[in-house]
Amino acid sequence: DQQVKQNSPSLSVQEGRISILNCDYTNSMFDYFLWYKKYPAEGPTFLISISSIKDKNEDGRFTVFLNKSAKHLSLHIVPSQPGDSAVYFCAADTNAGKSTFGDGTTLTVKP
Amino acid sequence: SQTIHQWPATLVQPVGSPLSLECTVEGTSNPNLYWYRQAAGRGLQLLFYSIGIDQISSEVPQNLSASRPQDRQFILSSKKLLLSDSGFYLCAWRDNPGQYNEQFFGPGTRLTVL
Numbered sequence: 001d002q003q004v005k006q007n008s009p010s011l012s013v014q015e016g017r018i019s020i021l022n023c024d025y026t027n028s029m030f031d032y033f034l035w036y037k038k039y040p041a042e043g044p045t046f047l048i049s050i051s052s053i054k055d056k057n058e059d060g061r062f063t064v065f066l067n068k069s070a071k072h073l074s075l076h077i078v079p080s081q082p083g084d085s086a087v088y089f090c091a092a093d094t095n096a097g098k099s100t101f102g103d104g105t106t107l108t109v110k111p
Numbered sequence: 112s113q114t115i116h117q118w119p120a121t122l123v124q125p126v127g128s129p130l131s132l133e134c135t136v137e138g139t140s141n142p143n144l145y146w147y148r149q150a151a152g153r154g155l156q157l158l159f160y161s162i163g164i165d166q167i168s169s170e171v172p173q174n175l176s177a178s179r180p181q182d183r184q185f186i187l188s189s190k191k192l193l194l195s196d197s198g199f200y201l202c203a204w205r206d207n208p209g210q211y212n213e214q215f216f217g218p219g220t221r222l223t224v225l
Contacts (some may be wrong), residue, residue, distance in 0.1 A: 006154075032211050043201050043216030044155070046198035051211065089154060097143055097162070097205070098170075099214060 003027045004092050006102035019077040021105050024092030026071060028091035034036055034076045034099065035064060038087045048075070048087075080109045115139035126225055130175075130189040132220050134147050134202030136181065142204040144185040145214065146177055149199040152178035161185060162207060198225045 005024045013019045023033075036044035050057040050064045050073065057064050063076045077084055084099040087106050091099040114137045122127045124130060136142055143162055147155040159177035167177050174193060177184045185202055199221055203214040 004154075009152075034213055036213075036216075039192075041221070043203070043219050045216070046213035048214060070165070091155075092218075096173065098145075098157060098160060100157075101147075101155040103152075 032093040
């Protein structure tokens with residue numbers, strides 16, 4: 001049973017437009033959510049996070065939205081840049097200090 | 112500043128051979144440490160995590176084992192590799208207590224079992 005799902009394996013957007021990456025979860029015990037970005041043959045790097053007590057967190061071009069009732073979060077990138085092309089992983093934490101990751105969404109930003 | 116090292120970067124091993132992957136962290140103390148595996152086209156599967164020396168939890172039953180002989184050293188081992196052990200192995204750390212903060216990942220080891 002996959003507790004964190006990223007239903008879109010890939011997403012392609014034009015440079016300058018908005019990228020929206022989605023993530024759904026099933027475990028109501030998750031209380032902290034993170035997005036990581038990964039380039040090929042490298043380890044993921046942290047991008048942005050949100051606590052379950054908030055519904056929005058913004059950092060520059062990146063905004064994460066959390067809808068607890070729907071058990072859904074999304075990452076918005078505005079404006080998208082070619083350097084944003086990577087695999088994006090959604091992760092969800094409980095207070096046990098372990099993260100459960102989704103399968104990732106490959107974002108391609110076309111110049 | 113903190114850094115995390117993993118080696119080797121790539122490894123090709125025959126089925127049935129042993130495995131030892133090493134991970135070390137610098138610039139922090141008493142970190143939580145993690146081993147993940149990423150199979151082709153899949154997400155990150157947590158294999159082991161450790162909150163302290165010789166304190167290791169296994170998440171997935173398999174022929175792999177982990178050890179933490181020192182505070183900032185985490186080792187992934189196998190006595191006999193299977194074909195299904197192929198994948199991209201990632202070590203990660205986070206501050207302890209390891210909640211409500213991000214993990215920092217190493218560069219990874221690409222393991223191919225033939």
